[in-house]
Amino acid sequence: MPSSVRVKTLRIDDLDVAGDEQQTIFDVAVEHAIPIPTLCHLDGLGAVGACRMCLVEVTSANQTRLQPACATPIEEGMQIVTNSPRLQEYRRMILELLFAEGNHVCAVCVSNGHCELQGLAQSLGMTHVRFPYHYPQRSVDASHRRFVVDHNRCILCTRCVRVCAEIEGAHTWDVMGASSQTQVITDLNQPWAEAETCTGCGKCIHVCPTGALFEKGYSVAEMHKRRQFLPYLRAMREREP
Amino acid sequence: MNPEELHQLAEQHAHARTQIPHRIRVCAGSSCMGLHSDQLVNAIQRELKQQGLEKTCPVSGVGCMGLCSAGPLVAIDPDGILYQHVSEADVSAIVASVGNEPLEQLRCPTDIPFFTRQKRVVLEHCGQIDPERIEDALAVGGYTALLTALTEMTPAEVITHVMRSGLRGRGGAGYPTGLKWTTVAKARNPRKFVVCNGDEGDPGAFMDRGVMEGDPHRVIEAMAIAGYAVGASEGYFFVRGEYTTSVKRLRKAIMQAERNGLLGANIFGTPFSFTLEVRLGAGAFVSGEETALIASIEGRRGTPTPRPPYPAEQGLWGCPTLINNVATLASIPPIINHGSEWYASMGTANSKGTHVFALTGKVVNTGLIEVPLGTTLREVIFEIGGGIPNGHSFKAVQMGGPSGGCIPAEHLDTPLGYEALQRIGAMMGSGGILVLDDTSSMVEVARFFMEFCMTESCGKCVPCRVGTVQMHHLLTRISTGTATAHDLALLESLCDLVQHTSLCGLGRSAPNPVLSTLRYFRNEYEASLTSTPSNELIPLTARPPAPPTQGPNGKGA
Amino acid sequence: MKAARIAPPSEDKRWRVIDATMRRHGYHAHALIETLHATQESFGFLDEDALRYIAATLGVALSHVYGVATFYRRFTLKPRGARHTCVVCTGTACHLKGAPALLEALQQRIDHDPTNPPVSILAARCLASCGLAPAVVFDGKVVGNLTPDLALERIEKWLHHES
Ligand SMILES: Cc1cc2nc3c(=O)[nH]c(=O)nc-3n(C[C@H](O)[C@H](O)[C@H](O)COP(=O)(O)O)c2cc1C
Numbered sequence: 001m002p003s004s005v006r007v008k009t010l011r012i013d014d015l016d017v018a019g020d021e022q023q024t025i026f027d028v029a030v031e032h033a034i035p036i037p038t039l040c041h042l043d044g045l046g047a048v049g050a051c052r053m054c055l056v057e058v059t060s061a062n063q064t065r066l067q068p069a070c071a072t073p074i075e076e077g078m079q080i081v082t083n084s085p086r087l088q089e090y091r092r093m094i095l096e097l098l099f100a101e102g103n104h105v106c107a108v109c110v111s112n113g114h115c116e117l118q119g120l121a122q123s124l125g126m127t128h129v130r131f132p133y134h135y136p137q138r139s140v141d142a143s144h145r146r147f148v149v150d151h152n153r154c155i156l157c158t159r160c161v162r163v164c165a166e167i168e169g170a171h172t173w174d175v176m177g178a179s180s181q182t183q184v185i186t187d188l189n190q191p192w193a194e195a196e197t198c199t200g201c202g203k204c205i206h207v208c209p210t211g212a213l214f215e216k217g218y219s220v221a222e223m224h225k226r227r228q229f230l231p232y233l234r235a236m237r238e239r240e241p
Numbered sequence: 242m243n244p245e246e247l248h249q250l251a252e253q254h255a256h257a258r259t260q261i262p263h264r265i266r267v268c269a270g271s272s273c274m275g276l277h278s279d280q281l282v283n284a285i286q287r288e289l290k291q292q293g294l295e296k297t298c299p300v301s302g303v304g305c306m307g308l309c310s311a312g313p314l315v316a317i318d319p320d321g322i323l324y325q326h327v328s329e330a331d332v333s334a335i336v337a338s339v340g341n342e343p344l345e346q347l348r349c350p351t352d353i354p355f356f357t358r359q360k361r362v363v364l365e366h367c368g369q370i371d372p373e374r375i376e377d378a379l380a381v382g383g384y385t386a387l388l389t390a391l392t393e394m395t396p397a398e399v400i401t402h403v404m405r406s407g408l409r410g411r412g413g414a415g416y417p418t419g420l421k422w423t424t425v426a427k428a429r430n431p432r433k434f435v436v437c438n439g440d441e442g443d444p445g446a447f448m449d450r451g452v453m454e455g456d457p458h459r460v461i462e463a464m465a466i467a468g469y470a471v472g473a474s475e476g477y478f479f480v481r482g483e484y485t486t487s488v489k490r491l492r493k494a495i496m497q498a499e500r501n502g503l504l505g506a507n508i509f510g511t512p513f514s515f516t517l518e519v520r521l522g523a524g525a526f527v528s529g530e531e532t533a534l535i536a537s538i539e540g541r542r543g544t545p546t547p548r549p550p551y552p553a554e555q556g557l558w559g560c561p562t563l564i565n566n567v568a569t570l571a572s573i574p575p576i577i578n579h580g581s582e583w584y585a586s587m588g589t590a591n592s593k594g595t596h597v598f599a600l601t602g603k604v605v606n607t608g609l610i611e612v613p614l615g616t617t618l619r620e621v622i623f624e625i626g627g628g629i630p631n632g633h634s635f636k637a638v639q640m641g642g643p644s645g646g647c648i649p650a651e652h653l654d655t656p657l658g659y660e661a662l663q664r665i666g667a668m669m670g671s672g673g674i675l676v677l678d679d680t681s682s683m684v685e686v687a688r689f690f691m692e693f694c695m696t697e698s699c700g701k702c703v704p705c706r707v708g709t710v711q712m713h714h715l716l717t718r719i720s721t722g723t724a725t726a727h728d729l730a731l732l733e734s735l736c737d738l739v740q741h742t743s744l745c746g747l748g749r750s751a752p753n754p755v756l757s758t759l760r761y762f763r764n765e766y767e768a769s770l771t772s773t774p775s776n777e778l779i780p781l782t783a784r785p786p787a788p789p790t791q792g793p794n795g796k797g798a
Numbered sequence: 799m800k801a802a803r804i805a806p807p808s809e810d811k812r813w814r815v816i817d818a819t820m821r822r823h824g825y826h827a828h829a830l831i832e833t834l835h836a837t838q839e840s841f842g843f844l845d846e847d848a849l850r851y852i853a854a855t856l857g858v859a860l861s862h863v864y865g866v867a868t869f870y871r872r873f874t875l876k877p878r879g880a881r882h883t884c885v886v887c888t889g890t891a892c893h894l895k896g897a898p899a900l901l902e903a904l905q906q907r908i909d910h911d912p913t914n915p916p917v918s919i920l921a922a923r924c925l926a927s928c929g930l931a932p933a934v935v936f937d938g939k940v941v942g943n944l945t946p947d948l949a950l951e952r953i954e955k956w957l958h959h960e961s
Pocket residue numbers: 409410411412413414415416418438439440441442443526527528529530531532564565566567569570745746747
């Protein structure tokens with residue numbers, strides 16, 4: 001890292017804080033133990049700003065805007081509010097939209113109790129869904145010897161896509177289609193078992209926030225995900241020439 | 242080419258034009274082409290040969306003449322005669338009439354407000370010159386602004402000029418063009434790019450197509466000027482893939498410009514070099530959004546990315562990139578030629594110059610128009626547009642397409658301008674003006690645009706991907722009379738959510754048609770509410786009404 | 799730089815056009831969309847062999863190629879079946895002037911024909927011929943100011959002359 005990293009000062013909620021210019025609002029908040037909910041973001045993966053859970057109110061140059069904390073670099077003099085009633089309401093609504101979009105039957109899910117979507121709904125007080133459910137027809141691919149993808153539980157956070165491309169270097173996953181017809185795929189939208197690029201490393205399984213990706217052999221509520229490897233691997237990748 | 246050569250060529254071609262007693266121009270814009278005006282050109286050519294006139298009266302196909310609803314149009318120069326609804330059967334009579342008495346029964350009056358109330362700056366040569374001949378462009382002063390910029394002005398002076406003109410982006414957001422140019426110029430990076438956004442995906446908008454097809458050299462010249470001003474030597478045209486004629490003419494024009502030394506290395510013998518490439522869009526409305534456009538040029542899925550970083554700082558391949566709309570760029574050469582004061586003298590305090598609009602819907606004259614900003618909607622619709630046809634009455638005008646809003650009769654005297662329109666809940670958008678009469682249901686209009694946004698959402702961020710499906714569902718329920726007051730409240734809170742939390746402009750502006758119709762026509766929503774919620778399940782569809790396509794002449798789905 | 803070039807999937811001469819496109823862009827990953835355009839134009843659709851070949855030659859991931867090919871509407875992974883196409887504009891101006899009724903009438907005519915007619919009915923958004931609204935493209939020819947009856951008349955010709 002170059003020695004000329006510049007330090008910027010800003011205010012998050014009631015706290016005056018400082019960070020270096022490479023950091024995002026989320027990074028600095030974490031360093032100061034200020035909680036901001038996230039869903040698509042995962043430390044060690046590139047930011048995409050897709051789920052909008054981490055939106056915060058940013059006032060800079062007399063303008064207030066909602067910005068994703070995970071994807072917004074800090075700037076000198078920013079004033080940030082992380083948890084206003086308005087933000088809480090937006091976050092709850094976004095969760096409702098996600099629950100309505102897929103087929104999330106938590107009671108029978110391997111991730112029940114360890115799911116980030118479910119966890120956020122609990123911690124943010126989302127008790128019911130006001131919108132009609134889409135009940136989409138989605139498939140389950142259990143062709144792989146060890147892994148399963150259940151698209152009914154996929155929230156399109158693209159963590160699997162990023163970990164596989166950025167960390168494992170296989171780029172087995174990507175996203176196909178657009179609008180509400182978007183879906184994650186392996187290789188040319190083949191059954192996972194036939195995807196020749198997959199090394200079977202299991203990284204995607206462990207970064208998936210929901211029960212969409214899981215390992216065979218676990219029953220309801222048994223799938224715990226481990227991601228300690230991620231910041232470490234990211235650091236190693238960055239050190240390489 | 243050196244400066245003297247340009248002047249000589251221009252004079253030579255201008256002189257050549259005066260040597261020919263008559264010329265016939267046939268509109269070969271997209272609408273007239275749809276009425277087979279290309280066959281008219283051939284038929285006239287044959288007839289001229291037969292009557293032995295091919296030397297004294299050449300015929301050429303030109304870009305959109307504006308009054309598409311009267312097409313196909315044929316003009317006779319220099320007599321200023323315009324013929325409308327011309328068919329092949331009229332060809333021999335038209336050719337015979339050249340230099341004689343005009344054919345009264347075919348005549349389209351040119352002293353009507355449609356023509357006299359317009360101020361053509363961007364479109365000044367559109368419909369006048371043969372877009373496939375650089376000679377025609379040179380004869381009317383093409384590339385003289387580039388010459389002036391390169392030989393008499395510093396890049397900073399060019400930018401000051403643009404800044405003073407008050408020009409704002411015509412792609413929708415109205416960002417001050419001079420400011421954008423300054424940002425890119427100031428970025429310290431040896432490699433920079435200029436991109437012309439010709440993706441025009443807004444249904445009902447065809448201004449950029451008109452310019453690219455009618456006067457491609459104008460846009461090329463402007464891109465080179467922009468490149469000089471911001472310090473870029475590479476440019477891209479990003480054109481809607483379905484605009485085959487635009488693509489063909491742009492490619493041809495680029496080749497002609499290269500051959501004449503107006504693009505390439507050391508233009509006019511100066512150190513400035515500039516190259517241009519055309520890239521085709523592949524049928525996604527969202528790829529007109531600037532970060533998505535960059536992804537498309539780089540060969541990726543055209544999904545937007547969060548800003549900052551802005552393309553002006555980190556755009557194509559991480560380099561500072563200037564992205565401007567076709568009509569924004571096409572305004573630059575006249576600003577250089579006639580001065581920024583001249584340009585700034587048109588328009589209102591904060592919205593300067595002229596703006597090209599596509600006038601469509603329930604209005605007598607439909608087509609492509611250009612007026613000074615500050616012109617009122619009433620003048621546009623009732624004078625230029627000729628009012629509402631078939632004995633119906635005016636209800637509202639929709640501006641800005643799927644990101645815009647509906648304006649009711651009480652605001653018809655609003656002068657066209659960025660802030661003025663925003664204040665009444667609409668927006669300038671890219672320039673689509675859609676007139677609605679008393680037969681239109683406003684809920685249905687809102688539902689139509691929501692369906693567009695729902696199917697065009699890139700699918701990346703949750704509020705837009707899912708929120709548009711839910712809003713479309715609610716609007717469908719309201720328009721079929723199965724929604725309750727509770728549903729309407731839910732719709733309003735969704736509008737608020739999607740507007741404020743979506744990643745890009747598509748999602749953020751998707752609620753606009755709903756919000757503006759709610760603002761002015763709330764009674765239409767409320768009148769269709771029911772107090773007994775029905776149990777009938779309306780499926781939440783998110784599929785396009787029919788499979789997408791790529792019409793050969795069409796814009797595709 | 800990149801691994802040795804692989805051979806095209808077949809002897810078909812049309813691959814030369816695709817190869818030329820990739821070469822012109824220096825076999826860079828950013829040539830992907832231009833290459834897909836060329837392939838779509840040459841073959842009418844993008845099959846698995848084509849996607850694999852392009853991915854390997856440009857050095858991009860298979861899933862990336864698939865993701866791009868399915869994001870943009872111009873690209874199709876299957877050949878278009880029908881001999882005739884009838885593209886109904888559903889853009890704003892046409893919508894307002896009766897496109898939904900046109901689409902419905904045409905679709906019904908086709909759907910209720912037991913003989914599997916050689917026409918596919920498609921929708922497009924604004925043909926930029928709004929002056930002609932409502933407009934339909936019949937096999938590449940734009941026809942404006944249509945009514946459902948006039949539109950049906952046009953496809954009847956196709957249905958009867960060659961079925
Ligand atoms: C969904 C979406 C679609 C857009 N499509 C276009 C387009 O087709 N053409 C265009 O010029 N600008 C389009 N824009 C605006 C561009 O992002 C950008 O603001 C514009 O090209 C900048 O040029 P200007 O400053 O000259 O207006 C679009 C924006 C959004 C959010």
